Amino acid sequence: MTSAPQELIALDAVRKSYNQGKPSEAEVLHGISLQVRRGEFIALMGPSGSGKSTLLNILGLLERMTSGSYRLDGEVVQGLDDAALTLCRRRTLGFVFQFHHLLPAFSALENVTLPALMAEGRVSAVQRERARSLLAAVGLAQAMDKRPGELSGGMQQRVAIARALVMDPPLVLADEPTGNLDTASSAEVFALLRRIHAERGTSFVVVTHDPRLAARCDRLVELIDGRIARDEAIAAGVEPAPGALAV
Amino acid sequence: MLIWPGFELRVALRFLREGRMQTLLIIVGVAAGVAVIAYISALISGLQSNTLAKTLGAQAHITLRAPDDLVTPAALPVAGAGRLTETQPRAQRLRSVANWQALVPLLEGLPAVAGVSPMVSGAGLALRGEASQAIALMGVDLDRYDRVVGLRSKVISGIARLAPGEAIVGRELAADLGVRVGDRLTVQTGSVSGTVTDSVRVTALVDLGVKDLNRRTVIVPLRAAQSLLALPGGASQLDLTLKDVWVAQTLARELQGQFPYKIESWQETNAQLVSALNAQSISTAIIRGVVLAVVVLGIASVLVVSVVQKGREIGILRAMGATRGQVLRVFLVQGAVVGALGSALGLLLAVALIWVFTHFVRGSDGLPLFSIALAPATALQVALIASACGVLAAVAPARRAAALDPAQAIRM
Numbered sequence: 001m002t003s004a005p006q007e008l009i010a011l012d013a014v015r016k017s018y019n020q021g022k023p024s025e026a027e028v029l030h031g032i033s034l035q036v037r038r039g040e041f042i043a044l045m046g047p048s049g050s051g052k053s054t055l056l057n058i059l060g061l062l063e064r065m066t067s068g069s070y071r072l073d074g075e076v077v078q079g080l081d082d083a084a085l086t087l088c089r090r091r092t093l094g095f096v097f098q099f100h101h102l103l104p105a106f107s108a109l110e111n112v113t114l115p116a117l118m119a120e121g122r123v124s125a126v127q128r129e130r131a132r133s134l135l136a137a138v139g140l141a142q143a144m145d146k147r148p149g150e151l152s153g154g155m156q157q158r159v160a161i162a163r164a165l166v167m168d169p170p171l172v173l174a175d176e177p178t179g180n181l182d183t184a185s186s187a188e189v190f191a192l193l194r195r196i197h198a199e200r201g202t203s204f205v206v207v208t209h210d211p212r213l214a215a216r217c218d219r220l221v222e223l224i225d226g227r228i229a230r231d232e233a234i235a236a237g238v239e240p241a242p243g244a245l246a247v
Numbered sequence: 248m249l250i251w252p253g254f255e256l257r258v259a260l261r262f263l264r265e266g267r268m269q270t271l272l273i274i275v276g277v278a279a280g281v282a283v284i285a286y287i288s289a290l291i292s293g294l295q296s297n298t299l300a301k302t303l304g305a306q307a308h309i310t311l312r313a314p315d316d317l318v319t320p321a322a323l324p325v326a327g328a329g330r331l332t333e334t335q336p337r338a339q340r341l342r343s344v345a346n347w348q349a350l351v352p353l354l355e356g357l358p359a360v361a362g363v364s365p366m367v368s369g370a371g372l373a374l375r376g377e378a379s380q381a382i383a384l385m386g387v388d389l390d391r392y393d394r395v396v397g398l399r400s401k402v403i404s405g406i407a408r409l410a411p412g413e414a415i416v417g418r419e420l421a422a423d424l425g426v427r428v429g430d431r432l433t434v435q436t437g438s439v440s441g442t443v444t445d446s447v448r449v450t451a452l453v454d455l456g457v458k459d460l461n462r463r464t465v466i467v468p469l470r471a472a473q474s475l476l477a478l479p480g481g482a483s484q485l486d487l488t489l490k491d492v493w494v495a496q497t498l499a500r501e502l503q504g505q506f507p508y509k510i511e512s513w514q515e516t517n518a519q520l521v522s523a524l525n526a527q528s529i530s531t532a533i534i535r536g537v538v539l540a541v542v543v544l545g546i547a548s549v550l551v552v553s554v555v556q557k558g559r560e561i562g563i564l565r566a567m568g569a570t571r572g573q574v575l576r577v578f579l580v581q582g583a584v585v586g587a588l589g590s591a592l593g594l595l596l597a598v599a600l601i602w603v604f605t606h607f608v609r610g611s612d613g614l615p616l617f618s619i620a621l622a623p624a625t626a627l628q629v630a631l632i633a634s635a636c637g638v639l640a641a642v643a644p645a646r647r648a649a650a651l652d653p654a655q656a657i658r659m
Contacts, residue, residue, distance in 0.1 A: 062566055062654040083570055090568030097657060101563045103258075105265040114254075118569050121251035163567070 007071075008171055008203055009036035009059065014068030016054055028054050030226045031068070036205065038170065041197050043214035043234075044207045046223035052207045053175060055223065059205060060093055060173045061085045073170060090119055094164030094202075096174040102148040102159055108135060109144040112163045119167070127166070134162040138192055154185030161192060165202070174206045178213065190216065252580070255573055258564070259580035266553060270585070273549045277589020277633060278596055280542040284535050285597035285621055285629045290604070291531045293619030295524055299492065302520055303513060305455040307364070307395050307486030308495045310516070311350075311502070312509045313342040341369050343481025344508060354487060359498055361490045362394035365482035367472040371436040373416075373465055374444075375424045382420065383463045384434060386472020395488040398453060398466070404428050405451035409468045414447035417461035418454050428452060434465060436475045443475050539636055546585055546640035550578055554648045561648050562656025571649040578645030579638050586637020590630035597621055 016029040028051045036042060046052045057063040058070070061077060070077050073092050077085065102111045112131040113123045123131075135144050138158040148156050157177060164172050174193065178186035190213050197204055208214055215234060222230035263270045316337045344350065347365055354363045367386040372379050389409040393399050398415070399407045405428035407415055414434070416426070426432050426449050435444045447467060455461055473479050489495055492513065499512035514521045554561070561574055601619055610616045 057654045060566065062657075063652075083572075086565070086568055086570045089566070095563075095566045097563070101559065101657065103261075103560050103563065105261040114564075115567050117257060118254040118564070118567065118573060121253040167568075 006037050007035060008038050008040075008073055009034065009205075010069075010071040011035075011059075012069045014055075014058065014065045014070060016051070016058060016063070017066045020066065027066075028226050029058075029065070032223075032226075032228060034221065034228065034231075036171075036203060039197075039201045039203055041194070041204045041218045042206065043217035043220050044205055044223065045209070045211070045214050045220060046229075050223040051226040052223050056173055056175055056205065056207055060095060061089045090115070090167070092169055092171055094167070094169040094172040096157070096160050096164050096172060096177045098176040098179045102156055102163075104148050107145045107147055108140060108151065108159045111148070111159055112166050115163065115167050131162065131166055134165055135159070138162050152185070153181050154188060157181060157185070157189050158192065161189070161196070165196065165200075168200075169202070171203045171205070174204060176207050176209065179209065186210070186213070252576060254569070255576040255580050258577045259584060262553065262557060262577070263581055263584060266556075269549055269553070273545055273585055274589045274592065276545045277542050277585060277637070278592035280538045280545075281590050281593025281629060281633045282596035282600060283538050284633075285594055285626060286600045287531055287534055288625050288629065289597065289601055289619045289621045291527060292622070292625070293617055295527065297617035298520070298524070301456050302517060303492060304401075305396055305457065305460060306513060306516070308489045308492055308513050309487040309499050309502070310511050311344060311354075311485040311487065311506075312483065312511075313344050314507060314509050315339055316342075341476060341478060341483055343478055343483060344485055347482045347485060350485065350506075354485065357498075359489050359491065359494050360487055362391065362488045364388065364391035364395045364486045364488075365469065365484075366392070366486055367469060367476055367478055367481065367483050369436065369472075369476040369478075369483070371434055371465070371475065373420065373424060374433040374435055375426060375430075378424050380420060380423055381463065382434070382465045384436065384472055384475060385464065385466045386469040386476070387466060388469050392466075392486070395486045401453045401455055402451045403454050405449070407453075408450040409466070411468055411471065412445075412447055413450045413468070415451045415453055415466040416449055417464035418452050419458055419461040420463065420465065421449065421452050423462065434467070434475060436477075438477060440477075443477070445471060445475055447471070539632070542586075542589075542633065543636050543640040546582055546637055547643060549585075550581060550641050550644035551647070553581070554578065554644045554651075557648075558651060558656045561651050562653045562658075565651070565653035566657060574651075575645045575649040578648050579641045582637040582639070582641025582645070583634055584637070586634040586640075587630070589637070590633040593633070594621070594626050594630060597626075 011032055011034040014029055014032045015027060017025055017027040019025045032055060044052050044056065054063065058065050061072070065078065068078070072088065075088060077088060080088065102108075103114070106114065109128075109131055112135060113128060116123050116127040116131075132144065135141065138161055140155060140158055140162070143151060143155060148159070151159065157180075161177070177193070178189050181189060193204060193206065194216065196202055206213075206217065214220055217234060219233050220230065221228060316339055318334050318337055351363050351365060354360055364387060369384055371382050371384040373382045387409070389398070389407065393407070402415075403418060409415065414432070416432075421427065424432060428449055428451060431446055431448050433444055433446050435442055437443070445467075453461075453464070455464060467475070469482070473481060476483075489498065495512035496514045499510045499515070503510045564574065598621060601621055604619060605615055608616060
């Protein structure tokens with residue numbers, strides 16, 4: 001990590017419009033500039049329609065910005081073609097979505113090994129072992145061969161987290177990872193993210209509506225009407241002891 | 248970057264397995280299409296080769312005769328002057344193919360030719376007691392003629408033999424005259440100069456496959472026919488049999504260019520049959536084409552639905568780092584797998600249909616109509632075409648899947 005630049009994300013004056021050139025054109029991001037260093041744990045907050053998801057999609061290379069510049073892990077990504085963006089995504093990013101988004105036809109273990117399968121066409125013994133230990137680490141040692149349909153919401157989300165981490169990306173983007181869970185599962189999943197952050201130094205950008213969860217992050221970025229309204233460090237992330245994790 | 252498509256195969260197979268009923272139905276649909284195509288192909292090729300064998304079994308592939316007698320105008324037309332003519336065509340005499348003895352080894356030397364048989368043929372009467380029948384008299388060298396039409400295999404009683412004074416007659420003619428093997432009958436021919444008769448002993452009865460032929464055919468040694476038909480030392484035609492019946496037309500045209508004879512291929516002699524066979528082949532091709540189109544549309548419609556159903560999963564795969572190419576291939580593989588499985592099942596079904604046909608469909612005589620079989624080459628060809636059509640059918644849905652915007656797909 002010492003040789004890699006400290007800066008992971010550098011957004012400069014990023015704008016995003018939908019329906020460009022049409023009467024219904026609407027700009028949802030008005031010149032966002034944001035720097036994220038390696039190892040940061042950021043909460044991205046804001047009311048509905050503030051542009052959080054759009055910003056997350058742009059960070060995740062799933063959507064293209066209309067103007068501005070974006071450097072991800074040292075690479076300038078605006079102007080890259082779809083194939084290059086895909087490879088960059090594969091190398092740099094892990095995703096955790098609100099609705100788990102596992103593939104229902106694959107077992108938990110297979111879901112976690114999918115990124116390796118798509119990168120190399122096969123899953124090596126080392127990668128399979130890594131997927132197993134990740135699943136064990138998120139408390140699913142007994143559920144590896146179960147299909148998503150056989151798992152609870154919290155368990156599915158933990159599978160999704162293991163999947164996001166399997167290629168060991170420097171950055172994980174999470175879109176309301178606990179939005180669909182009850183309070184207990186929600187706390188568990190969030191604690192898991194913090195623990196991974198502490199153990200691996202992975203950076204996180206987590207979109208959340210929940211101020212209590214946001215309070216447990218290191219930095220809070222609040223978006224209102226497509227502009228950054230607040231960007232501040234949070235004094236003391238309240239981290240539960242690892243023992244509190246029901247894994 | 249070339250990597251083993253393990254991801255595409257795995258995801259494609261899992262998607263197919265997940266869509267159980269949908270997958271099963273479309274595979275059965277493809278199988279039905281493939282079965283129809285394979286069965287029709289086998290049936291038509293069996294029918295055609297049977298028809299050809301029956302038709303060509305009793306005739307030469309190429310016949311070479313002396314050129315027709317033509318009336319040549321007495322005076323050349325004067326340039327610029329109009330001329331009105333009315334020409335009475337000449338009656339055609341029976342004439343010998345000039346120099347045929349020298350021609351036979353020459354024709355036999357051609358690589359495409361399997362056998363050459365000289366023949367003298369003409370009209371006559373067969374007489375026995377009070378009965379008389381009009382006949383087609385043929386004088387042949389038995390061994391050579393056998394090579395052309397397989398005469399010995401058509402013998403139904405007696406032993407084919409043509410020593411001087413012997414004859415082979417058609418089954419119906421024998422019945423009409425009331426002769427059996429070993430009996431004698433009188434053959435009479437006539438011309439303006441008088442009639443010639445000869446007495447022959449029947450050595451064998453033959454069934455040439457066509458009743459009308461059986462009612463008229465009398466086969467005698469070449470020499471006997473030469474004297475009966477007043478063509479001493481001559482041959483009114485040369486019959487050629489070829490190794491491949493389909494080169495007959497080309498070869499006939501080639502020979503026509505080299506020799507001053509009247510040369511006809513079996514296709515010209517049986518123009519109606521050939522056009523019927525062609526019409527049949529074209530209809531078969533149309534049926535095959537339409538069935539294939541239905542198969543393609545069936546696979547495509549199922550995959551289009553699948554793309555819609557799997558939109559969100561496709562979005563997740565793209566977010567996880569699947570390239571557009573990988574998503575495209577996932578659906579192409581699905582088309583190929585459906586096509587291949589459907590083909591395999593369809594071929595089994597076609598074999599079953601053919602078995603049913605050969606075992607249960609009988610003609611009026613209680614014997615199987617004709618034999619049909621699915622040639623391995625045809626089976627392989629049908630299977631390959633159907634699998635290729637599977638991939639083809641998947642192209643549009645696959646492109647649609649690959650073009651999905653991942654951010655939108657995930658929100659679906």
